[in-house]
Amino acid sequence: xxxxxxxxxxxxxxxxxxxxxxxxxxxxxxxxxxxxxxxxxxxxxxxxxxxxxxxxxxxxxxxxxxxxxxxxxxxxxxxxxxxxxxxxxxxxxxxxxxxxxxxxxxxxxxxxxxxxxxxxxxxxxxxxxxxxxxxxxxxxxxxxxxxxxxxxxxxxxxxxxxxxxxxxxxxxxxxxxxxxxxxxxxxxxxxxxxxxxxxxxxxxxxxxxxxxxxxxxxxxxxxxxxxxxxxxxxxxxxxxxxxxxxxxxxxxxxxxxxxxxxxxxxxxxxxxxxxxxxxxxxxxxxxxxxxxxxxxxxxxxxxxxxxxxxxxxxxxxxxxxxxxxxxxxxxxxxxxxxxxxxxxxxxxxxxxxxxxxxxxxxxxxxxxxxxxxxxxxxxxxxxxxxxxxxxxxxxxxxxxxxxxxxxxxxxxxxxxxxxxxxxxxxxxxxxxxxxxx
Numbered sequence: 001x002x003x004x005x006x007x008x009x010x011x012x013x014x015x016x017x018x019x020x021x022x023x024x025x026x027x028x029x030x031x032x033x034x035x036x037x038x039x040x041x042x043x044x045x046x047x048x049x050x051x052x053x054x055x056x057x058x059x060x061x062x063x064x065x066x067x068x069x070x071x072x073x074x075x076x077x078x079x080x081x082x083x084x085x086x087x088x089x090x091x092x093x094x095x096x097x098x099x100x101x102x103x104x105x106x107x108x109x110x111x112x113x114x115x116x117x118x119x120x121x122x123x124x125x126x127x128x129x130x131x132x133x134x135x136x137x138x139x140x141x142x143x144x145x146x147x148x149x150x151x152x153x154x155x156x157x158x159x160x161x162x163x164x165x166x167x168x169x170x171x172x173x174x175x176x177x178x179x180x181x182x183x184x185x186x187x188x189x190x191x192x193x194x195x196x197x198x199x200x201x202x203x204x205x206x207x208x209x210x211x212x213x214x215x216x217x218x219x220x221x222x223x224x225x226x227x228x229x230x231x232x233x234x235x236x237x238x239x240x241x242x243x244x245x246x247x248x249x250x251x252x253x254x255x256x257x258x259x260x261x262x263x264x265x266x267x268x269x270x271x272x273x274x275x276x277x278x279x280x281x282x283x284x285x286x287x288x289x290x291x292x293x294x295x296x297x298x299x300x301x302x303x304x305x306x307x308x309x310x311x312x313x314x315x316x317x318x319x320x321x322x323x324x325x326x327x328x329x330x331x332x333x334x335x336x337x338x339x340x341x342x343x344x345x346x347x348x349x350x351x352x353x354x355x356x357x358x359x360x361x362x363x364x365x366x367x368x369x370x371x372x373x374x375x376x377x378x379x380x381x382x383x384x385x386x387x388x389x390x391x392x393x394x395x396x397x398x399x400x401x402x403x404x405x406x407x408x409x410x411x412x413x414x415x416x417x418x419x420x421x422x423x424x425x426x427x428x429x430x431x432x433x434x435x436x437x
Contacts, residue, residue, distance in 0.1 A: 020064040026074045026083055031117075033103075034080035038095060038114040046114050048107050055102040057116065059095045073368060079103050080118055081371075081417070100413060142285065178196050189300055202206035248292045248317035253384060254279035255323040258303030261264055263326035265400020265409075272301065274409045275322040278397065282320075282419040289423055290430070292317070310341075310388045317430060318358055319392035321384045324409060325399045333402040335373045337363040337395055338380025341388030354433060355379075355391040362393050369421035372398075391433070395422070 021042035029035050038046075038061065046059045066085060074083040081098040097116065099214040108115040254276040256262035262271030279296055287294045295316075296308045310319065319341060325332070339359025342351025361375035367373045377393075385392045397418060398405030408414040 009266045021062065023061060023063045023066045023070045023085065023095075024069050025067065026085060026095070028074050028076055028080065028083060030077045032222055034078050034118040035094075036080070036083055036116040036118075038116075040112055040114065040362065041177060041287075043111050044109070044114065046107065046109065047106075048116070050102065050105065052102060055099040057097040057099065057105055059097075059107075059114070059116070060088060061093045061095060061114065062091055063089055063093050067251050093188070104422070139297045153435075172305045172344060177353065179183060183427050233276065248313065249256065249295065250286055250292050250426060251297065251311065251316050251390075252283055252286075253297040253319065253321040255321055255384075256303075257298050257301055260303050263324050263400050265326060266403050266406040267322070269400050269406045269410060271324040271326075271400060274400070277399065278415050278419060281324055281415055282322075282422055284424065285419050285423050290427055292426075292430070306383050310384055310392075311390055316390045318426065319388050319390050319394065320362075320426070321382070321394040323394060323396050325396045326401045327399055328401075330401055333372070333399045333405045335366055335370065335396060335398055336375070337366065337373065337377040338382065339377055339391070339393045340380050340382070341386030341390055341392035351391075355385075355393075357433065358393050358425075358429045361428040363397065363420045365425035365428065366395070366418075369424060370417055391429075393425075 021040050021044050023038060023040055025039040027037040027039065029037070038059070040063060044062050046061050047060045048057060050057050065117055066087075072085055076082045076098070079100045081100055084094075084096045084098065086094055097118075099118075103118045105119070108117070141288065254271040254272070257276070258272075260272065263274075264270055276298070283294045283296055286292055298304045309321075316388045325336065337359055339355045339362075342355045356377075356379075363377035364375060380394050381393050385394055398409055401410060402407045
């Protein structure tokens with residue numbers, strides 16, 4: 001009865017004699033600008049809004065289901081980063097268009113197609129929907145902290161950032177992750193307090209280095225403070241609910257640093273600089289999108305010994321180390337994922353299984369969102385994995401000795417795409433590995 005009443009209040013009941021509509025397919029094409037075509041089984045009247053911080057457009061379609069062909073994530077073109085679909089409530093599917101920058105759009109409908117055309121320039125965001133139907137927190141946002149609407153190339157800073165007022169961090173659930181063809185749960189929830197910011201230092205750098213151009217090393221900001229290795233913080237409490245339960249702790253490890261530069265690549269790109277930029281972006285996104293606490297093993301160009309990088313006890317939910325590759329063969333390229341560690345003794349099948357699930361979740365998200373992954377996730381013998389007491393994953397973001405990989409590694413838009421994928425992989429792993437949520 002409650003569900004029926006809610007559906008009536010929202011005007012979502014299907015008229016008598018009408019057939020329920022199904023979202024059959026999502027298509028993105030280039031036609032003088034990005035064009036999104038939503039193919040439906042029956043005529044529908046969508047409602048569209050443009051929002052800022054980050055820039056995006058979302059449409060609510062009065063459809064009751066999505067066909068397998070309407071994939072959860074569709075790669076975009078130009079200023080359209082991607083299109084995401086997910087169920088909003090029993091009678092609505094929400095389609096979100098993630099944008100690199102705000103652009104004007106037009107909405108067209110015919111018997112079985114909804115067409116969104118994006119044009120150049122900037123448009124003001126429409127006001128958000130009524131408080132009774134806040135925009136749900138969808139899967140990974142491509143932009144940085146919601147306190148501003150930076151361009152896709154701007155790297156976020158690390159101070160605490162409040163989430164969008166109309167959203168709360170996604171519910172990770174306790175059941176197994178849904179197949180990739182199924183949309184994530186986008187049910188509306190009441191606004192929640194700001195999540196705990198990354199626990200990285202008493203004073204984090206004010207800005208992350210801005211890549212100075214493809215294939216060139218990032219510019220280091222002046223006045224960088226000394227680093228702080230991943231301390232042994234007390235278990236953070238849940239600030240998204242009324243209880244005192246602990247939030248999962250995620251440790252992000254930007255590889256190398258200081259006298260250890262790591263790989264050197266095309267145009268003078270240095271591994272230690274690139275992975276630090278990406279780690280900073282990732283820390284902000286994790287802390288603002290998921291109910292987790294975040295620690296970085298280093299904040300600037302300083303060396304942190306291995307024994308201070310890895311946790312000595314199973315005090316974190318996972319450990320994520322970022323690195324970049326190099327090879328004498330300049331044609332070698334692509335992303336690679338390795339896993340290891342765990343809370344058990346060496347050879348413990350349960351610990352090995354948890355690490356494997358983490359590696360596969362991250363590799364699957366990278367393959368879906370970014371592409372160019374070399375093979376499946378596989379066990380790694382790296383020290384940060386072998387000595388780790390928690391499930392760990394090491395991501396080689398690409399080969400800096402390959403011109404294309406080196407250029408992408410320094411590109412802010414690509415770093416955003418990469419960190420979006422990593423957030424998705426962490427979310428998928430925590431859905432089944434963090435029952436405290």
